[in-house]
Amino acid sequence: MTTTASPVSGLIQKMETREARIGIIGMGYVGLPLALLFSQERFQVTGFDIEPEKVAALNSGRSYIVRILPEEVQQAQAAGFRATSDYSQIAQMDAVIICVPTPLNEYHEPDLSYVTETVKALAPWVREGQLIVLESTTYPGTTEEVIVPLLERGNAHGLKVARTLHQPGIHVVFSPEREDPGNDTVARHDIPKVVGGCGPAATQLASAMYGAIFRRVVQVSGPSAAEMTKLLENIYRCVNIALVNELKQLCMRMGIDIHEVIDAAKTKPFGFQAFYPGPGLGGHCIPIDPFYLSWKAKQFDFRTRFIELAGEINTAMPHFVLEQVAIGLNEHSKPVKGSKVLVLGVAYKRDIDDLRESPSLTILEMLRDKGAEVHYNDPYFPTVGRGRHYDLNMTSTPLDNLGQFDAVVIVTDHSSYDYRAIVEQAQLVIDTRNATKGIDSPNILRC
Numbered sequence: 237m238t239t240t241a242s243p244v245s246g247l248i249q250k251m252e253t254r255e256a257r258i259g260i261i262g263m264g265y266v267g268l269p270l271a272l273l274f275s276q277e278r279f280q281v282t283g284f285d286i287e288p289e290k291v292a293a294l295n296s297g298r299s300y301i302v303r304i305l306p307e308e309v310q311q312a313q314a315a316g317f318r319a320t321s322d323y324s325q326i327a328q329m330d331a332v333i334i335c336v337p338t339p340l341n342e343y344h345e346p347d348l349s350y351v352t353e354t355v356k357a358l359a360p361w362v363r364e365g366q367l368i369v370l371e372s373t374t375y376p377g378t379t380e381e382v383i384v385p386l387l388e389r390g391n392a393h394g395l396k397v398a399r400t401l402h403q404p405g406i407h408v409v410f411s412p413e414r415e416d417p418g419n420d421t422v423a424r425h426d427i428p429k430v431v432g433g434c435g436p437a438a439t440q441l442a443s444a445m446y447g448a449i450f451r452r453v454v455q456v457s458g459p460s461a462a463e464m465t466k467l468l469e470n471i472y473r474c475v476n477i478a479l480v481n482e483l484k485q486l487c488m489r490m491g492i493d494i495h496e497v498i499d500a501a502k503t504k505p506f507g508f509q510a511f512y513p514g515p516g517l518g519g520h521c522i523p524i525d526p527f528y529l530s531w532k533a534k535q536f537d538f539r540t541r542f543i544e545l546a547g548e549i550n551t552a553m554p555h556f557v558l559e560q561v562a563i564g565l566n567e568h569s570k571p572v573k574g575s576k577v578l579v580l581g582v583a584y585k586r587d588i589d590d591l592r593e594s595p596s597l598t599i600l601e602m603l604r605d606k607g608a609e610v611h612y613n614d615p616y617f618p619t620v621g622r623g624r625h626y627d628l629n630m631t632s633t634p635l636d637n638l639g640q641f642d643a644v645v646i647v648t649d650h651s652s653y654d655y656r657a658i659v660e661q662a663q664l665v666i667d668t669r670n671a672t673k674g675i676d677s678p679n680i681l682r683c
């Protein structure tokens with residue numbers, strides 16, 4: 237990479253010597269770990285968030301994400317990390333990385349309001365030569381069509397986005413986040429970082445910045461290719477999970493164990509990657525991101541049929557689980573109505589403290605609507621209140637008297653659960669995660 241003649245070479249050098257100041261907007265599941273990673277690599281980091289409780293927690297050395305220890309926040313603090321809600325501090329940053337939510341609205345369409353509000357708030361403070369990176373997952377075109385105009389209109393100095401190597405201005409990049417919460421097998425810095433800038437200087441700058449913390453940076457031709465890369469990755473997961481969810485239902489009818497089949501298929505050393513069936517999709521990514529592309533595709537008079545079909549199959553999975561609970565109870569000559577049912581796990585996946593879009597919430601609500609007396613247990617959630625799509629107001633039930641429940645439904649297979657003890661004590665176990673693999677009991681219904 238030839239950088240000596242470029243006007244960004246000064247900032248590239250600051251990235252390499254760790255003198256660059258990094259601002260990260262959105263101190264959530266993505267932004268906070270990223271801030272800590274930059275801090276560990278000796279960068280001066282400022283975390284921006286609109287939630288005063290998060291800012292206060294971080295500035296007093298506390299963490300609000302289970303897998304991030306308070307000591308990690310304290311170490312970052314000792315190295316200069318600070319949190320703030322004051323956007324005027326953006327002016328002091330050399331690079332600003334945006335990690336705010338990108339949910340769907342009630343019509344299942346992209347809700348970019350967090351992104352647009354953030355960009356409107358930071359634009360007045362943007363200065364010449366700064367690097368602005370969007371990491372939030374979104375549809376191809378967002379950076380060019382939404383971010384760039386807001387930045388150019390909103391900044392106080394009439395700055396434009398730099399399109400060529402020697403043009404002065406703001407450097408704008410899209411670089412998707414590839415965080416996999418709960419995955420301890422791949423170190424964060426070993427996950428290659430994709431970057432696509434609005435111009436070559438922007439791509440160079442972002443590569444220098446991320447190259448300081450990630451082992452490999454993958455440059456693509458521009459922001460749209462980077463935005464689409466992230467969606468391809470998540471759609472690939474969504475479609476493959478739908479495939480095994482559908483095949484699981486067929487296998488159950490045919491008396492075949494889908495997990496045995498997947499385990500056998502994955503011994504093939506090429507052309508196959510294992511995905512596992514479950515009670516439905518959860519989290520902020522897989523159930524949501526594909527619909528960002530479906531929405532955008534309509535502008536091009538194009539239907540994304542794989543996404544729609546996968547969405548249909550995956551969103552039906554909680555209904556399938558409900559059906560299985562009814563079948564299991566029926567075997568014990570009990571109706572759903574009036575039965576006492578315990579749902580194990582409300583987090584959307586194993587060993588994490590995130591319940592966004594969790595299928596457990598839907599399953600709990602459906603069971604309650606059918607007249608069951610519902611309870612839940614989750615070591616990560618002592619209580620579950622109200623969210624955008626649920627209203628539960630429940631408290632986690634201790635696991636000391638499992639015999640009292642007519643059915644125990646394993647929805648999230650947290651590793652802290654003793655599945656053998658659960659099967660021994662429970663009257664009926666509905667296992668949606670193959671968590672009871674190897675345990676032999678007539679009281680288990682695997683689905």
Ligand SMILES: NC(=O)c1ccc[n+]([C@@H]2O[C@H](COP(=O)([O-])OP(=O)(O)OC[C@H]3O[C@@H](n4cnc5c(N)ncnc54)[C@H](O)[C@@H]3O)[C@@H](O)[C@H]2O)c1
Binds near residue numbers: 285357372373417
């Ligand atoms: N969580 C994941 O595993 C994951 C993985 C890959 C990509 N992503 C993507 O990363 C993005 C962020 O996800 P997340 O899980 O970190 O969300 P999150 O809800 O955990 O965190 C977002 C943070 O942004 C803050 N925020 C909202 N508006 C703001 C504003 N105007 N100014 C400052 N702060 C603001 C919120 O208070 C919150 O703390 C999303 O686009 C998501 O799709 C998430």
